[in-house]
Amino acid sequence: MEIIRTVAELQAKLGEARSRGTIGLVPTMGALHAGHLSLIERAREENDTVVVSVFVNPTQFNNPTDLATYPRTEEADAALMEGAGVDYAFMPSVEEVYPEPDNRQFDLGPVAEVMEGAMRPGHFNGVAQVVSKLFRFTEPTRAYFGEKDFQQIAVIRRMVELEGFEGLEIVDCPIKRETDGLALSSRNVRLSAEQRSVAPVIAQVLRSSLIKAREMSLADTKKWVTDTINVFPFMNVEYYEIVDALTMQPIAEWSESEQPVGCITVFCGDVRLIDNIKYVR
Template identity: 70%
Template sequence: MKTVRTAKELREAVGAVKADGRSVGFVPTMGALHAGHVSLIERARADNDVVVVSVFVNPTQFNNPDDLRTYPRTEEADSEKLQAAGVDIAFFPSVEEIYPEPDTRVFELGPVAEVMEGAMRPGHFNGVAQVVSRLFRMVQPDRAYFGEKDFQQISVIRRMVEIEGFDIEIVACPIKREADGLALSSRNVRLTPGQRAVAPAIHRILAESVDGASGRSVDEVKRAVTDAINAVDGMEVEYYEIVNPADMQPIAEWSEAEGGAVGCVTVYMGDVRLIDNIKYPA
């Protein structure tokens, strides 16, 4: 594995690959790597000749300074995991390397970025678009891989790709879960043992709502999920929306999502913010 820290080194390494006509798969991460990230790398490895992974905690997508401050940073462990996963090029840039000057771009991301995470975290998705567009220009991958845990983010990135005119395939990969159902997240390491013990209730309640959705309205299912999660000691729902995945807009009737709706939830456990989602069949 080749480790690089500057945009110049990255461009040279990827340029040599491209000159040989080999395809490049790219997995952008914020580090604190876990099996979910490894599953993205494995998919990239299967689809491409060369795999590039970036590890960068992007400050422009954090609207909460405390969240940025406490986000786990584990470079040595991350590097070992990337090596074990068979990554070809690992990019560990500094903030100054990604942002040699302030990024003042404002992306017109439209409705997909205005609801749920967009409403609760002002500026978050613009920061995501800033950093991913910069990384895409540096790496120039054929394909880029993102996990469906961040379901809304994938739609935002696809919109950014459209705006910027990138010729890059965005590949969405299934959520990776612990054996007890908890969606893998770098933030899980911040849960106390007590919180970790009850956290799988989020996915369990979402899964039960799919089984119980037949004959119930969208609003009834939303209320049932919200009430059930809030009833778990230490959990507080920030939002639960059932949306049309085509445009991320909340639906009032199941028929509004032709291919099936997606339920997206954010839950606070103390000061740890967990997200998850579930698909409802058409």
């Protein structure tokens, strides 16, 4: 595996690789875990060359404290990537990715206006900025994203449409979980031992809601999930929305969508955790 720090070197290496076959890109913000490794494994299976970017993107953080405390584990990340068979690890500086301020404003539409878009103003525009740059730097055949960030995938698909990345395949991959159900996240390392013991409640309640939803209205299901989680210590549901999987728009009745998805954000102490579940109708 080669570690690459500059766009010029990356493009030179990938120019050669492109002549030999397909390129798979896995964009990450580092602090890699088994969820990232599952994306890399999928990319390795489906492409001739695999690139993983490790970059904590400042433009998608609307909370300076969150940016400052986001875990950075470059040495450990490099070891995991090498063990997973990555060909190129792109680990640039902020100055390399943003040699000048990126003032682009993306017309991301309704998919970016709800849930995370409403709670974190500017977040998805920052995601679109950095991911569009990574796509231009690497010109991948396929790019891999985890379904834990369910809304983000819809936003990236919209950005791809806006920016005209023709022929680029966005591959969404299932959520990877701990044995107790907690969705893997780089933020999990910030949980105290007591918080970590409670955090799996999120996934457990979401799974139980699949059964409740057979008998409950959509509104009652939402209320049951929120009330049940909030009973536990440290836990505070920021939002729980049941949305259409394609439009990301909240629905009021089960009959309004063929693919309802429940998307949740919960503060466990001061650590913000997200998860989701698909309801089968």
